[in-house]
Amino acid sequence: MSGQSTHHGPGAAGHEAHMDPATAREAATLGIWTFLATEVLLFGGLFTSYIIYRIKYPQIFYEGHLKLDHVLGAINTVVLIGSSLTVALGIAAIRKGKVGLLRLYLFLTLLLAGTFLGIKYVEYTEKFSHGLYPDTDIFFSLYFMLTGLHGLHVLAGMVLLGGVLFLAGRGRYSESYHTPVEISGLYWHFVDLVWIYLFPLLYLLG
Amino acid sequence: MKEHDSGTRTYIVVWGALVMLTVVTVAVSYVHLGMMNVFVALLIASAKASLVALFFMHLRYENRLVWGFALAPLFFLVLIVVGTLSDTLFR
Numbered sequence: 001m002s003g004q005s006t007h008h009g010p011g012a013a014g015h016e017a018h019m020d021p022a023t024a025r026e027a028a029t030l031g032i033w034t035f036l037a038t039e040v041l042l043f044g045g046l047f048t049s050y051i052i053y054r055i056k057y058p059q060i061f062y063e064g065h066l067k068l069d070h071v072l073g074a075i076n077t078v079v080l081i082g083s084s085l086t087v088a089l090g091i092a093a094i095r096k097g098k099v100g101l102l103r104l105y106l107f108l109t110l111l112l113a114g115t116f117l118g119i120k121y122v123e124y125t126e127k128f129s130h131g132l133y134p135d136t137d138i139f140f141s142l143y144f145m146l147t148g149l150h151g152l153h154v155l156a157g158m159v160l161l162g163g164v165l166f167l168a169g170r171g172r173y174s175e176s177y178h179t180p181v182e183i184s185g186l187y188w189h190f191v192d193l194v195w196i197y198l199f200p201l202l203y204l205l206g
Numbered sequence: 207m208k209e210h211d212s213g214t215r216t217y218i219v220v221w222g223a224l225v226m227l228t229v230v231t232v233a234v235s236y237v238h239l240g241m242m243n244v245f246v247a248l249l250i251a252s253a254k255a256s257l258v259a260l261f262f263m264h265l266r267y268e269n270r271l272v273w274g275f276a277l278a279p280l281f282f283l284v285l286i287v288v289g290t291l292s293d294t295l296f297r
Binding site: 026029030033034036037038040041044045047048051052055056070074077078081082084085087088089092182185186189190192193196197199200201204205 | 214217220221224244254255261263268271272275276279282286287294
């Protein structure tokens, strides 16, 4: 409702005072992709150790992956893909100025993200109850490190999207200004991307 | 002035493809292909990642500069993996 009012009056909106909106949007896009590049390399280091140790100890990896719950892993994959869809739909909505629809999609995204972490919690509890810890063997070290780091990213994404949802409720975004929604969306899709690789590499060794 | 609006239907089709590829990757993991299992799994994961990047992340509609920023880390990733393996494999 009040989305329009933020764009009227001098100095009313501090976020677009310095450069023209198109330039500001591109700067923000390049900024998030640069950040995502550092994220690729953060996970990349762990993926590298995964490759090295999997080549070195194939048997430990094979036996380790049998102890993971493939069904829960697959469900979580679908849950996270679904949350990517809701974010994409939310951005499509705000591009048409539909704030209410954006809020609905963001709420659904948070719900799916919460489901993902809930399932992860069940999985971790299950592993611990069977005496499987990060120091059990190299497979479970990598499993807990990779999924734990990814889980933290999911949590960070929830905080971020929760903030966007809150600000959307205060009428901060409109058809003409919604860069933070797009930027947060890019981060969320990246978190989904990481899981797309983690799922087959940890759960489905074949 | 705006980039193309990839419509709701496109997103849902992409989502459907992602779910289908997830089913395929689970199914393939039950077929024993030896070393090929890893490559098939990575191939499917990369297909899914490309769909997410191109459509959900709007890379399809971005200019070359953004593409450069998006693809640069992959170069470094390959460098890290190949560089490390060239050491550890031949020790």
